[in-house]
Amino acid sequence: MIDLVKLYLPLILRGTAVTASVAVLSLSGSLAVGLLGAFLSLTGGPVSRRIVNAYTTLIRGVPDLVLMLLFYFGGQMFVNQIGTVTGLWNFVEVSAFGAGTVSIAIIFGAYMIETFRGAALAVPKGQIEAGLAYGLSRRRLFTRIIWPQLLGYALPGIGNNWQILMKTTALVSVIGLQDMVYNSFQAGRTSRHMFVFMGVAMGLYMVITVISGIVFHFLTKRFGPRERAR
Template sequence: MDVIYEYRQILIEGTFVTISLAVLSLLLSIVLGLIGAFAQLSPRRGLRRAGNIYTVFVRSVPDLVLMMLIFFGGQTFVTQIGSLTGLWGYVEINQFVAGVLTLGFIFGAYMAETFRGAIMAIPRGQIEAAMAVGMTPSQIFRIVTWPQMVRFALPSFTNNWLVLVKSTALVSVIGLHDLVWNAFSAGRSTHQLFTFMVTVMVIYLIITAISDVLLRMVDRKYAAGVRKA
Protein backbone atom coordinates (compact mmCIF):
# COMPACT_ATOMS: atom_id res chain seq x y z
CA MET A 1 0.00 0.00 0.00
CA ASP A 2 2.99 2.28 0.32
CA VAL A 3 3.19 2.66 -3.45
CA ILE A 4 -0.49 3.62 -3.61
CA TYR A 5 0.07 6.28 -0.97
CA GLU A 6 3.06 7.55 -2.88
CA TYR A 7 0.99 7.97 -6.05
CA ARG A 8 -2.17 9.11 -4.25
CA GLN A 9 -2.14 12.55 -5.85
CA ILE A 10 -2.40 11.35 -9.45
CA LEU A 11 -5.04 8.81 -8.41
CA ILE A 12 -7.09 11.57 -6.79
CA GLU A 13 -6.69 13.78 -9.85
CA GLY A 14 -7.71 10.90 -12.12
CA THR A 15 -10.75 10.18 -9.96
CA PHE A 16 -11.83 13.81 -10.18
CA VAL A 17 -11.48 13.74 -13.98
CA THR A 18 -13.47 10.50 -14.17
CA ILE A 19 -16.31 11.83 -12.01
CA SER A 20 -16.41 15.14 -13.92
CA LEU A 21 -16.50 13.25 -17.22
CA ALA A 22 -19.32 10.99 -16.00
CA VAL A 23 -21.47 13.82 -14.62
CA LEU A 24 -21.15 16.05 -17.69
CA SER A 25 -21.81 13.09 -19.98
CA LEU A 26 -24.90 12.25 -17.92
CA LEU A 27 -26.27 15.79 -18.26
CA LEU A 28 -25.74 15.72 -22.03
CA SER A 29 -27.32 12.27 -22.28
CA ILE A 30 -30.40 13.45 -20.36
CA VAL A 31 -30.89 16.36 -22.76
CA LEU A 32 -30.41 14.16 -25.82
CA GLY A 33 -32.55 11.45 -24.24
CA LEU A 34 -35.49 13.80 -23.69
CA ILE A 35 -35.19 15.12 -27.25
CA GLY A 36 -34.99 11.59 -28.61
CA ALA A 37 -37.93 10.37 -26.52
CA PHE A 38 -40.24 13.19 -27.58
CA ALA A 39 -39.09 12.76 -31.19
CA GLN A 40 -40.06 9.08 -31.09
CA LEU A 41 -43.44 9.93 -29.57
CA SER A 42 -44.07 12.81 -31.96
CA PRO A 43 -47.08 12.62 -34.31
CA ARG A 44 -44.76 13.74 -37.11
CA ARG A 45 -43.37 10.86 -39.08
CA GLY A 46 -40.06 12.58 -39.84
CA LEU A 47 -39.28 13.18 -36.17
CA ARG A 48 -40.21 9.61 -35.24
CA ARG A 49 -37.93 8.27 -37.95
CA ALA A 50 -35.06 10.53 -36.86
CA GLY A 51 -35.44 9.38 -33.25
CA ASN A 52 -35.48 5.72 -34.28
CA ILE A 53 -32.42 6.14 -36.51
CA TYR A 54 -30.54 7.74 -33.63
CA THR A 55 -31.19 4.89 -31.19
CA VAL A 56 -30.59 2.13 -33.75
CA PHE A 57 -27.33 3.74 -34.92
CA VAL A 58 -25.90 4.04 -31.40
CA ARG A 59 -26.86 0.48 -30.48
CA SER A 60 -25.25 -0.84 -33.67
CA VAL A 61 -21.82 0.84 -33.45
CA PRO A 62 -19.26 -0.07 -30.73
CA ASP A 63 -18.62 2.67 -28.18
CA LEU A 64 -14.88 2.67 -28.84
CA VAL A 65 -15.42 3.17 -32.57
CA LEU A 66 -17.67 6.17 -31.94
CA MET A 67 -15.09 7.65 -29.58
CA MET A 68 -12.36 7.32 -32.20
CA LEU A 69 -14.60 8.83 -34.88
CA ILE A 70 -15.47 11.86 -32.75
CA PHE A 71 -11.95 12.43 -31.45
CA PHE A 72 -10.05 11.95 -34.71
CA GLY A 73 -12.74 12.69 -37.29
CA GLY A 74 -14.76 15.31 -35.45
CA GLN A 75 -12.06 17.95 -35.36
CA THR A 76 -11.22 17.31 -39.01
CA PHE A 77 -14.88 17.71 -39.98
CA VAL A 78 -15.32 20.93 -37.97
CA THR A 79 -12.08 22.35 -39.34
CA GLN A 80 -13.14 21.64 -42.92
CA ILE A 81 -16.47 23.40 -42.34
CA GLY A 82 -14.59 26.41 -40.99
CA SER A 83 -12.29 26.43 -44.01
CA LEU A 84 -15.19 26.25 -46.45
CA THR A 85 -17.18 28.98 -44.74
CA GLY A 86 -14.19 31.09 -43.68
CA LEU A 87 -15.63 31.47 -40.18
CA TRP A 88 -12.81 29.79 -38.25
CA GLY A 89 -9.49 28.06 -38.69
CA TYR A 90 -8.15 24.85 -37.20
CA VAL A 91 -10.26 23.46 -34.36
CA GLU A 92 -8.85 20.94 -31.90
CA ILE A 93 -11.14 18.76 -29.82
CA ASN A 94 -9.35 17.71 -26.65
CA GLN A 95 -9.73 14.30 -25.05
CA PHE A 96 -12.09 15.47 -22.31
CA VAL A 97 -14.52 17.17 -24.68
CA ALA A 98 -14.40 14.18 -27.04
CA GLY A 99 -15.17 11.88 -24.12
CA VAL A 100 -18.13 13.97 -22.94
CA LEU A 101 -19.56 14.25 -26.45
CA THR A 102 -19.13 10.55 -27.16
CA LEU A 103 -20.52 9.22 -23.89
CA GLY A 104 -23.33 11.78 -23.90
CA PHE A 105 -24.23 10.87 -27.49
CA ILE A 106 -24.12 7.12 -26.77
CA PHE A 107 -26.09 7.13 -23.55
CA GLY A 108 -28.50 9.74 -24.91
CA ALA A 109 -29.88 6.94 -27.08
CA TYR A 110 -30.35 4.64 -24.10
CA MET A 111 -31.91 7.47 -22.09
CA ALA A 112 -34.28 8.13 -25.00
CA GLU A 113 -35.60 4.58 -24.75
CA THR A 114 -35.81 4.89 -20.97
CA PHE A 115 -37.77 8.15 -21.08
CA ARG A 116 -39.98 6.96 -23.93
CA GLY A 117 -41.01 3.87 -21.98
CA ALA A 118 -41.58 5.94 -18.84
CA ILE A 119 -43.80 8.46 -20.68
CA MET A 120 -45.80 5.66 -22.29
CA ALA A 121 -46.39 4.16 -18.84
CA ILE A 122 -48.26 7.29 -17.72
CA PRO A 123 -52.02 6.72 -18.08
CA ARG A 124 -53.31 8.69 -21.05
CA GLY A 125 -56.37 9.70 -19.06
CA GLN A 126 -54.25 11.88 -16.78
CA ILE A 127 -52.91 13.87 -19.72
CA GLU A 128 -56.41 14.27 -21.13
CA ALA A 129 -57.72 15.40 -17.73
CA ALA A 130 -54.96 18.00 -17.46
CA MET A 131 -55.83 19.30 -20.92
CA ALA A 132 -59.50 19.38 -19.97
CA VAL A 133 -58.89 21.68 -17.01
CA GLY A 134 -56.97 24.10 -19.22
CA MET A 135 -53.35 23.31 -18.39
CA THR A 136 -50.75 24.49 -20.87
CA PRO A 137 -48.30 21.94 -22.38
CA SER A 138 -45.53 23.23 -20.10
CA GLN A 139 -47.73 22.85 -17.03
CA ILE A 140 -48.75 19.35 -18.06
CA PHE A 141 -45.09 18.37 -18.44
CA ARG A 142 -44.03 19.94 -15.14
CA ILE A 143 -46.97 18.82 -12.97
CA VAL A 144 -48.20 15.59 -14.55
CA THR A 145 -45.61 14.10 -16.90
CA TRP A 146 -42.27 14.84 -15.27
CA PRO A 147 -42.88 13.49 -11.70
CA GLN A 148 -44.32 10.22 -12.99
CA MET A 149 -41.78 9.90 -15.78
CA VAL A 150 -38.96 10.16 -13.23
CA ARG A 151 -40.53 7.47 -11.05
CA PHE A 152 -41.03 5.06 -13.94
CA ALA A 153 -37.63 5.80 -15.49
CA LEU A 154 -35.47 5.59 -12.34
CA PRO A 155 -34.71 1.82 -12.43
CA SER A 156 -33.47 1.95 -16.02
CA PHE A 157 -31.89 5.37 -15.45
CA THR A 158 -29.88 3.97 -12.55
CA ASN A 159 -28.61 1.12 -14.69
CA ASN A 160 -27.65 3.53 -17.49
CA TRP A 161 -25.75 5.76 -15.06
CA LEU A 162 -23.78 2.86 -13.58
CA VAL A 163 -22.86 1.58 -17.04
CA LEU A 164 -21.87 5.12 -18.05
CA VAL A 165 -19.53 5.37 -15.05
CA LYS A 166 -17.80 2.16 -16.12
CA SER A 167 -17.64 3.33 -19.73
CA THR A 168 -15.56 6.36 -18.74
CA ALA A 169 -12.60 3.97 -18.71
CA LEU A 170 -12.76 3.92 -22.52
CA VAL A 171 -11.57 7.52 -22.67
CA SER A 172 -8.13 6.45 -21.45
CA VAL A 173 -7.63 4.95 -24.93
CA ILE A 174 -7.50 8.43 -26.50
CA GLY A 175 -5.07 9.70 -23.86
CA LEU A 176 -7.29 11.42 -21.29
CA HIS A 177 -5.56 11.40 -17.90
CA ASP A 178 -8.48 9.85 -16.08
CA LEU A 179 -8.34 7.34 -13.24
CA VAL A 180 -7.58 4.34 -15.46
CA TRP A 181 -4.88 6.13 -17.49
CA ASN A 182 -3.13 7.50 -14.40
CA ALA A 183 -3.29 4.18 -12.58
CA PHE A 184 -2.01 2.29 -15.61
CA SER A 185 0.90 4.70 -16.04
CA ALA A 186 1.81 4.46 -12.34
CA GLY A 187 1.49 0.68 -12.33
CA ARG A 188 3.67 0.31 -15.40
CA SER A 189 6.38 2.60 -14.02
CA THR A 190 6.47 0.79 -10.65
CA HIS A 191 5.91 -2.73 -12.10
CA GLN A 192 2.90 -3.11 -9.81
CA LEU A 193 0.12 -2.87 -12.34
CA PHE A 194 -2.07 -5.41 -10.52
CA THR A 195 -1.98 -3.36 -7.31
CA PHE A 196 -3.05 -0.21 -9.11
CA MET A 197 -5.80 -1.96 -11.06
CA VAL A 198 -7.21 -3.36 -7.81
CA THR A 199 -7.18 0.18 -6.44
CA VAL A 200 -9.06 1.41 -9.52
CA MET A 201 -11.62 -1.37 -9.00
CA VAL A 202 -12.15 -0.30 -5.38
CA ILE A 203 -12.57 3.36 -6.36
CA TYR A 204 -15.16 2.45 -9.00
CA LEU A 205 -16.99 0.31 -6.43
CA ILE A 206 -17.08 3.27 -4.04
CA ILE A 207 -18.46 5.57 -6.76
CA THR A 208 -21.09 2.95 -7.61
CA ALA A 209 -22.09 2.48 -3.98
CA ILE A 210 -22.49 6.23 -3.40
CA SER A 211 -24.49 6.55 -6.64
CA ASP A 212 -26.78 3.72 -5.57
CA VAL A 213 -27.49 5.36 -2.21
CA LEU A 214 -28.25 8.76 -3.78
CA LEU A 215 -30.50 7.30 -6.47
CA ARG A 216 -32.40 5.28 -3.87
CA MET A 217 -33.06 8.54 -2.03
CA VAL A 218 -34.41 10.07 -5.24
CA ASP A 219 -36.57 6.99 -5.79
CA ARG A 220 -38.07 7.27 -2.31
CA LYS A 221 -38.85 10.94 -2.91
CA TYR A 222 -40.71 10.36 -6.18
CA ALA A 223 -42.39 7.18 -4.91
CA ALA A 224 -43.85 8.92 -1.84
CA GLY A 225 -47.54 8.16 -1.55
CA VAL A 226 -47.39 5.35 -4.12
CA ARG A 227 -48.51 1.99 -2.86
CA LYS A 228 -46.08 -0.79 -3.72
CA ALA A 229 -47.54 -3.95 -5.20
Protein backbone atom coordinates (compact mmCIF):
# COMPACT_ATOMS: atom_id res chain seq x y z
CA MET A 1 0.00 0.00 0.00
CA ILE A 2 2.87 2.37 0.78
CA ASP A 3 4.35 1.70 -2.67
CA LEU A 4 0.98 2.51 -4.22
CA VAL A 5 0.79 5.84 -2.40
CA LYS A 6 4.36 6.65 -3.46
CA LEU A 7 3.41 5.96 -7.07
CA TYR A 8 0.63 8.57 -7.08
CA LEU A 9 2.14 10.98 -4.57
CA PRO A 10 3.73 13.30 -7.21
CA LEU A 11 0.31 13.67 -8.87
CA ILE A 12 -1.35 14.50 -5.55
CA LEU A 13 1.40 16.97 -4.62
CA ARG A 14 0.92 18.77 -7.95
CA GLY A 15 -2.73 19.04 -7.04
CA THR A 16 -1.75 20.33 -3.60
CA ALA A 17 0.24 23.12 -5.24
CA VAL A 18 -2.84 24.07 -7.28
CA THR A 19 -4.98 24.02 -4.13
CA ALA A 20 -2.50 26.28 -2.31
CA SER A 21 -2.40 28.70 -5.26
CA VAL A 22 -6.19 28.93 -5.40
CA ALA A 23 -6.36 29.44 -1.62
CA VAL A 24 -3.71 32.19 -1.45
CA LEU A 25 -5.08 34.10 -4.45
CA SER A 26 -8.65 33.75 -3.18
CA LEU A 27 -7.61 35.00 0.25
CA SER A 28 -5.92 38.04 -1.30
CA GLY A 29 -9.01 38.82 -3.36
CA SER A 30 -11.38 38.34 -0.43
CA LEU A 31 -9.28 40.65 1.75
CA ALA A 32 -9.45 43.35 -0.93
CA VAL A 33 -13.22 42.92 -1.26
CA GLY A 34 -13.63 42.87 2.51
CA LEU A 35 -11.64 46.06 3.06
CA LEU A 36 -13.49 47.89 0.29
CA GLY A 37 -16.86 46.70 1.53
CA ALA A 38 -16.10 47.59 5.14
CA PHE A 39 -14.85 51.03 4.08
CA LEU A 40 -18.03 51.72 2.08
CA SER A 41 -20.22 50.36 4.84
CA LEU A 42 -18.61 52.45 7.57
CA THR A 43 -17.89 55.67 5.68
CA GLY A 44 -20.28 55.69 2.73
CA GLY A 45 -23.78 56.98 2.40
CA PRO A 46 -27.08 55.08 2.65
CA VAL A 47 -26.86 53.82 -0.94
CA SER A 48 -23.41 52.29 -0.57
CA ARG A 49 -24.36 50.71 2.76
CA ARG A 50 -27.46 49.15 1.19
CA ILE A 51 -25.40 47.79 -1.69
CA VAL A 52 -22.88 46.22 0.71
CA ASN A 53 -25.65 44.75 2.87
CA ALA A 54 -27.40 43.32 -0.20
CA TYR A 55 -24.12 41.78 -1.36
CA THR A 56 -23.33 40.14 1.97
CA THR A 57 -26.91 38.89 2.38
CA LEU A 58 -27.00 37.39 -1.12
CA ILE A 59 -23.58 35.72 -0.97
CA ARG A 60 -24.05 34.29 2.51
CA GLY A 61 -27.53 33.02 1.65
CA VAL A 62 -26.55 30.93 -1.41
CA PRO A 63 -24.55 27.67 -1.18
CA ASP A 64 -20.91 28.01 -2.23
CA LEU A 65 -21.17 25.26 -4.84
CA VAL A 66 -24.14 26.93 -6.53
CA LEU A 67 -22.26 30.24 -6.71
CA MET A 68 -19.16 28.55 -8.13
CA LEU A 69 -21.16 26.81 -10.85
CA LEU A 70 -22.91 30.08 -11.67
CA PHE A 71 -19.59 31.89 -12.01
CA TYR A 72 -18.03 29.12 -14.08
CA PHE A 73 -20.84 28.46 -16.55
CA GLY A 74 -22.78 31.72 -16.33
CA GLY A 75 -19.62 33.84 -16.34
CA GLN A 76 -18.40 32.18 -19.51
CA MET A 77 -21.74 32.78 -21.24
CA PHE A 78 -21.80 36.42 -20.06
CA VAL A 79 -18.26 37.15 -21.30
CA ASN A 80 -18.93 35.60 -24.70
CA GLN A 81 -22.24 37.44 -25.08
CA ILE A 82 -20.39 40.71 -24.51
CA GLY A 83 -17.89 39.69 -27.18
CA THR A 84 -20.69 38.87 -29.61
CA VAL A 85 -22.50 42.17 -29.03
CA THR A 86 -19.40 44.35 -29.18
CA GLY A 87 -17.57 42.30 -31.81
CA LEU A 88 -14.34 42.54 -29.81
CA TRP A 89 -13.79 38.78 -29.57
CA ASN A 90 -15.34 35.58 -30.88
CA PHE A 91 -14.98 33.13 -28.02
CA VAL A 92 -13.25 33.25 -24.65
CA GLU A 93 -12.93 30.18 -22.49
CA VAL A 94 -12.99 30.94 -18.78
CA SER A 95 -10.49 28.65 -17.06
CA ALA A 96 -11.52 26.53 -14.11
CA PHE A 97 -8.64 28.04 -12.14
CA GLY A 98 -9.78 31.60 -12.79
CA ALA A 99 -13.46 30.87 -12.17
CA GLY A 100 -12.71 28.95 -8.98
CA THR A 101 -10.37 31.60 -7.60
CA VAL A 102 -12.67 34.53 -8.39
CA SER A 103 -15.77 32.81 -7.05
CA ILE A 104 -14.10 31.86 -3.76
CA ALA A 105 -12.72 35.39 -3.42
CA ILE A 106 -16.17 36.87 -3.93
CA ILE A 107 -17.79 34.36 -1.57
CA PHE A 108 -15.35 35.00 1.26
CA GLY A 109 -15.25 38.71 0.52
CA ALA A 110 -18.71 38.83 2.08
CA TYR A 111 -17.42 37.18 5.24
CA MET A 112 -14.36 39.43 5.31
CA ILE A 113 -16.60 42.49 5.18
CA GLU A 114 -18.28 41.38 8.39
CA THR A 115 -14.90 40.51 9.90
CA PHE A 116 -13.47 43.98 9.20
CA ARG A 117 -16.69 45.69 10.20
CA GLY A 118 -16.64 43.87 13.53
CA ALA A 119 -12.95 44.73 13.97
CA ALA A 120 -13.71 48.40 13.35
CA LEU A 121 -16.42 48.32 16.00
CA ALA A 122 -13.88 46.81 18.43
CA VAL A 123 -11.77 49.98 18.31
CA PRO A 124 -12.22 51.76 21.68
CA LYS A 125 -15.14 54.18 21.58
CA GLY A 126 -13.11 56.84 23.34
CA GLN A 127 -10.80 57.14 20.34
CA ILE A 128 -13.78 57.42 17.98
CA GLU A 129 -15.39 60.10 20.15
CA ALA A 130 -12.11 62.00 20.35
CA GLY A 131 -11.82 61.95 16.56
CA LEU A 132 -15.37 63.20 16.14
CA ALA A 133 -14.79 65.92 18.73
CA TYR A 134 -11.69 66.96 16.80
CA GLY A 135 -13.85 67.42 13.72
CA LEU A 136 -12.66 64.48 11.63
CA SER A 137 -14.94 63.34 8.82
CA ARG A 138 -16.09 59.74 8.71
CA ARG A 139 -13.50 58.93 6.04
CA ARG A 140 -10.64 60.54 7.93
CA LEU A 141 -11.83 58.87 11.08
CA PHE A 142 -11.52 55.55 9.27
CA THR A 143 -8.10 56.22 7.73
CA ARG A 144 -6.51 57.97 10.74
CA ILE A 145 -7.91 56.05 13.73
CA ILE A 146 -9.69 52.86 12.70
CA TRP A 147 -7.48 51.66 9.85
CA PRO A 148 -4.15 51.50 11.80
CA GLN A 149 -5.79 49.22 14.38
CA LEU A 150 -8.12 47.32 12.09
CA LEU A 151 -5.84 44.44 11.09
CA GLY A 152 -4.88 43.59 14.66
CA TYR A 153 -8.50 43.24 15.73
CA ALA A 154 -9.41 41.38 12.52
CA LEU A 155 -6.63 38.76 12.60
CA PRO A 156 -8.57 36.10 14.59
CA GLY A 157 -11.52 36.40 12.20
CA ILE A 158 -9.24 36.32 9.17
CA GLY A 159 -7.64 33.16 10.53
CA ASN A 160 -11.03 31.49 10.93
CA ASN A 161 -12.09 32.52 7.44
CA TRP A 162 -8.83 31.18 6.02
CA GLN A 163 -9.39 27.77 7.57
CA ILE A 164 -12.88 27.57 6.06
CA LEU A 165 -11.62 28.93 2.75
CA MET A 166 -9.04 26.16 2.57
CA LYS A 167 -11.77 23.54 2.83
CA THR A 168 -13.90 25.38 0.28
CA THR A 169 -11.14 25.06 -2.32
CA ALA A 170 -12.13 21.38 -2.60
CA LEU A 171 -15.17 22.55 -4.58
CA VAL A 172 -13.00 23.54 -7.56
CA SER A 173 -12.62 19.84 -8.33
CA VAL A 174 -16.28 19.86 -9.35
CA ILE A 175 -15.58 22.25 -12.24
CA GLY A 176 -12.65 20.15 -13.43
CA LEU A 177 -9.66 21.86 -11.87
CA GLN A 178 -6.94 19.32 -11.10
CA ASP A 179 -6.46 20.22 -7.46
CA MET A 180 -5.60 18.00 -4.53
CA VAL A 181 -9.08 16.47 -4.26
CA TYR A 182 -9.43 15.91 -8.01
CA ASN A 183 -6.05 14.20 -8.33
CA SER A 184 -6.61 12.14 -5.18
CA PHE A 185 -9.95 11.03 -6.55
CA GLN A 186 -8.38 10.05 -9.86
CA ALA A 187 -5.65 8.10 -8.06
CA GLY A 188 -8.26 6.30 -5.93
CA ARG A 189 -10.45 5.47 -8.90
CA THR A 190 -7.55 4.21 -10.99
CA SER A 191 -6.04 2.09 -8.22
CA ARG A 192 -9.44 1.07 -6.78
CA HIS A 193 -8.30 2.24 -3.34
CA MET A 194 -10.49 5.31 -2.93
CA PHE A 195 -10.44 5.21 0.86
CA VAL A 196 -6.63 5.29 0.94
CA PHE A 197 -6.24 8.29 -1.34
CA MET A 198 -9.10 10.24 0.20
CA GLY A 199 -7.26 9.62 3.48
CA VAL A 200 -4.10 11.05 1.93
CA ALA A 201 -6.03 14.16 0.88
CA MET A 202 -7.49 14.46 4.38
CA GLY A 203 -4.02 14.20 5.89
CA LEU A 204 -2.65 16.93 3.62
CA TYR A 205 -5.53 19.23 4.51
CA MET A 206 -4.87 18.58 8.19
CA VAL A 207 -1.18 19.46 7.76
CA ILE A 208 -2.11 22.74 6.06
CA THR A 209 -4.67 23.47 8.78
CA VAL A 210 -2.20 22.89 11.61
CA ILE A 211 0.52 25.01 9.97
CA SER A 212 -1.99 27.77 9.26
CA GLY A 213 -3.17 27.73 12.86
CA ILE A 214 0.39 28.14 14.11
CA VAL A 215 1.07 31.00 11.69
CA PHE A 216 -2.10 32.92 12.59
CA HIS A 217 -1.51 32.35 16.30
CA PHE A 218 1.92 33.93 15.91
CA LEU A 219 0.55 36.84 13.86
CA THR A 220 -2.23 37.49 16.36
CA LYS A 221 0.23 37.40 19.24
CA ARG A 222 2.66 39.66 17.40
CA PHE A 223 0.34 42.21 15.81
CA GLY A 224 -2.93 41.88 17.71
CA PRO A 225 -4.08 44.14 20.55
CA ARG A 226 -2.04 43.69 23.70
CA GLU A 227 -4.94 42.44 25.77
CA ARG A 228 -5.52 39.66 23.21
CA ALA A 229 -1.87 38.74 22.91
CA ARG A 230 -1.54 37.84 26.57
